[in-house]
Amino acid sequence: MTTPIRQSNGSMASGSDTSPVWIEPTGTFPVNRAPVIEARDLWKTYRNGTLEVDALRGVSFEIQSAEYVAIMGPSGSGKSTLMHILGCLDVPTSGSFRLAGEDASTMTEEELAHVRNKRIGFVFQQFNLLASLSAWRNVELPLLYAGVDRTERKRRALDSLERVGLESRVDHRPGELSGGQQQRVAIARALVTNPDLILADEPTGNLDSASAADVLHLLDELHVGGRTIVLITHDAEVAGAAQRTMRIRDGQILEAEMVGMAGTGR
Amino acid sequence: MNVIETFRTGTEAVVAHRLRSALTVLGIMIGITAVILTVGLGEGAQQQVSSQITALGSNLLTVTPGSTTSSTGIRGGFGSASTLTVADATALNSKVVAPDIGTVAPVISTNASLVAGTTNWTTTVVGTDPSWLTVRGRSLTEGRFIVSHDVTSKANVVVLGATTAQQLFGARDPIAQTVNIAGQPMSVIGVLNTVGSSSGSSTTSDPDDQAIVPLTTASSLLFSGASRNSVSQILIQATSAGTLSAAYQEADAELLSLHGITNSAAADFTITSEAQVLSTATSVDKTLTVLLGGVAGISLLVGGIGVMNIMLVSVTERIREIGLRKALGATPRVIRRQFLVEASVLGTVGGVLGAILGLIGAEVLPHFITDPITISPVAAAGAIVVAIGIGIAFGVYPAGRAARLAPIDALRSE
Numbered sequence: 123m124t125t126p127i128r129q130s131n132g133s134m135a136s137g138s139d140t141s142p143v144w145i146e147p148t149g150t151f152p153v154n155r156a157p158v159i160e161a162r163d164l165w166k167t168y169r170n171g172t173l174e175v176d177a178l179r180g181v182s183f184e185i186q187s188a189e190y191v192a193i194m195g196p197s198g199s200g201k202s203t204l205m206h207i208l209g210c211l212d213v214p215t216s217g218s219f220r221l222a223g224e225d226a227s228t229m230t231e232e233e234l235a236h237v238r239n240k241r242i243g244f245v246f247q248q249f250n251l252l253a254s255l256s257a258w259r260n261v262e263l264p265l266l267y268a269g270v271d272r273t274e275r276k277r278r279a280l281d282s283l284e285r286v287g288l289e290s291r292v293d294h295r296p297g298e299l300s301g302g303q304q305q306r307v308a309i310a311r312a313l314v315t316n317p318d319l320i321l322a323d324e325p326t327g328n329l330d331s332a333s334a335a336d337v338l339h340l341l342d343e344l345h346v347g348g349r350t351i352v353l354i355t356h357d358a359e360v361a362g363a364a365q366r367t368m369r370i371r372d373g374q375i376l377e378a379e380m381v382g383m384a385g386t387g388r
Numbered sequence: 389m390n391v392i393e394t395f396r397t398g399t400e401a402v403v404a405h406r407l408r409s410a411l412t413v414l415g416i417m418i419g420i421t422a423v424i425l426t427v428g429l430g431e432g433a434q435q436q437v438s439s440q441i442t443a444l445g446s447n448l449l450t451v452t453p454g455s456t457t458s459s460t461g462i463r464g465g466f467g468s469a470s471t472l473t474v475a476d477a478t479a480l481n482s483k484v485v486a487p488d489i490g491t492v493a494p495v496i497s498t499n500a501s502l503v504a505g506t507t508n509w510t511t512t513v514v515g516t517d518p519s520w521l522t523v524r525g526r527s528l529t530e531g532r533f534i535v536s537h538d539v540t541s542k543a544n545v546v547v548l549g550a551t552t553a554q555q556l557f558g559a560r561d562p563i564a565q566t567v568n569i570a571g572q573p574m575s576v577i578g579v580l581n582t583v584g585s586s587s588g589s590s591t592t593s594d595p596d597d598q599a600i601v602p603l604t605t606a607s608s609l610l611f612s613g614a615s616r617n618s619v620s621q622i623l624i625q626a627t628s629a630g631t632l633s634a635a636y637q638e639a640d641a642e643l644l645s646l647h648g649i650t651n652s653a654a655a656d657f658t659i660t661s662e663a664q665v666l667s668t669a670t671s672v673d674k675t676l677t678v679l680l681g682g683v684a685g686i687s688l689l690v691g692g693i694g695v696m697n698i699m700l701v702s703v704t705e706r707i708r709e710i711g712l713r714k715a716l717g718a719t720p721r722v723i724r725r726q727f728l729v730e731a732s733v734l735g736t737v738g739g740v741l742g743a744i745l746g747l748i749g750a751e752v753l754p755h756f757i758t759d760p761i762t763i764s765p766v767a768a769a770g771a772i773v774v775a776i777g778i779g780i781a782f783g784v785y786p787a788g789r790a791a792r793l794a795p796i797d798a799l800r801s802e
Contacts, residue, residue, distance in 0.1 A: 239717020254404035267717040
């Protein structure tokens with residue numbers, strides 16, 4: 123099973139609703155040179171009564187497949203807004219945003235839900251696991267919404283948990299796991315749909331330094347395995363784990379640093 | 389996400405919030421139980437009344453002395469306490485004057501103390517003739533009833549109601565025993581069958597607690613003075629239910645003529661039909677059923693609003709969960725369905741449990757109250773359907789709210 127799920131022509135794979143094709147989250151991930159993210163002149167304006175606030179002011183950048191990019195900035199810099207747009211949780215006021223070749227800036231709520239489900243794996247600061255469900259049931263959730271059948275869901279969820287080293291904890295509920303373990307469950311959940319992009323929002327924010335190092339090491343491993351990762355943080359040390367750092371301030375990208383391999387900033 | 393998965397997710401959420409779900413279910417359950425029991429009580433009362441109509445015979449007329457006027461209420465007869473006489477009864481029994489009247493039984497009744505050995509029991513003593521048994525539609529469990537010879541010879545014999553016999557003699561056989569009524573020794577010749585108490589109607593006293601003696605014995609021994617020849621009631625059975633109104637008119641005309649009254653508005657007697665009284669009782673019971681049903685319906689509505697309340701609280705409490713599910717790819721439709729399933733599951737479980745509790749209540753309650761409860765399967769099934777409907781109807785709004793939540797707002801909330 124090495125069929126790539128990306129479509130070079132960029133249209134949404136409509137057939138994937140009924141017959142999803144998944145590839146194993148292994149190290150033999152095929153590298154696609156088309157950019158995973160293409161942002162062109164993104165603006166986001168929030169209206170609060172008569173007051174207009176520009177959270178993003180013309181942000182443009184690209185993120186290539188298999189890149190590991192940190193987006194760094196203080197609070198109020200627009201980094202959360204950018205993260206919401208990258209995560210298809212929100213649409214820009216103007217500008218174009220393409221994720222894996224698809225223009226997400228004009229999608230309906232329903233279409234955005236499908237894109238989030240198939241293209242993006244989220245890792246949140248608060249873990250956001252459902253307390254009433256066991257680890258594997260949390261991991262299978264995205265597959266549930268993708269319409270995968272039960273046995274296949276369980277198999278993939280267990281594979282994913284094994285990938286993050288939690289094969290002995292699959293039936294534990296979040297309350298019975300440490301913070302670091304919970305975040306690893308969340309990473310397993312982000313991996314399970316084999317997404318084009320893993321979006322990690324302050325993934326170490328709620329962890330002690332040992333667990334944080336553990337999680338960063340895991341992200342590093344995933345990157346080495348060929349995953350595209352965007353890490354959002356305010357912590358320069360955490361950002362240092364990435365290949366490249368984009369600094370954002372007052373809704374604009376200040377600079378783009380290259381560490382190691384290919385990729386272009388602005 | 390298919391139907392089964394949606395259903396499973398919804399059910400899991402119900403189970404995950406056990407206490408809240410249990411309280412909601414309780415609300416619906418009480419509503420459904422209330423509907424089933426109140427409707428059952430009403431139906432039971434109606435059935436009881438209609439079975440009494442059948443038992444009494446719909447072709448029965450009762451003539452009582454005195455009449456009612458619109459201005460003064462009840463008016464006594466002229467000159468004496470009672471204007472009905474044995475002669476009236478005899479006249480009504482004539483096939484020539486009153487062809488539609490089948491059987492006539494004059495009745496004198498009073499309350500008296502019955503003494504058997506050391507046991508004392510106060511009951512209604514009825515003086516009548518042999519046709520009473522036919523008119524009242526009764527039979528005997530043992531012994532014999534009063535015969536014509538007993539009436540003509542003023543025999544000192546008595547037929548006891550089942551309850552009366554039980555009170556006076558307990559388990560002993562009352563036949564041929566002696567009972568003292570107003571100081572007169574009477575020989576027990578028979579015991580009436582049991583018909584059960586008639587709690588549904590106030591027009592008759594307990595038919596199982598009375599003592600029947602010959603009319604002549606009653607008037608000469610138990611009553612004194614002017615009332616000797618008068619009777620307190622004349623029971624008339626029409627030849628059939630169809631001839632009841634004809635019998636009524638014949639009795640009315642005959643009595644007016646016998647009493648020398650030309651203006652029927654000045655009549656010194658009243659003729660009533662038992663069926664008339666009971667049909668009034670039935671309609672009262674029907675009104676009661678509607679009233680009780682209305683109260684139960686309101687409690688069901690309150691239960692439904694309870695479901696909506698709980699679901700709305702649930703939406704607020706679970707903003708993060710909804711946001712997360714949406715971030716992971718749940719479409720608004722999927723979220724809406726999940727919440728609808730939750731509400732319907734609560735409604736269904738409440739409805740089924742309420743129906744079960746209602747059925748148990750219908751079995752148990754009649755042991756503690758005198759009124760019977762008739763469960764109508766239609767009402768029970770209807771109540772369950774209504775409960776599911778309530779779950780869905782009152783779940784739509786909260787589900788819509790949950791589905792509209794923006795995932796980012798939801799994820800940000802703490």
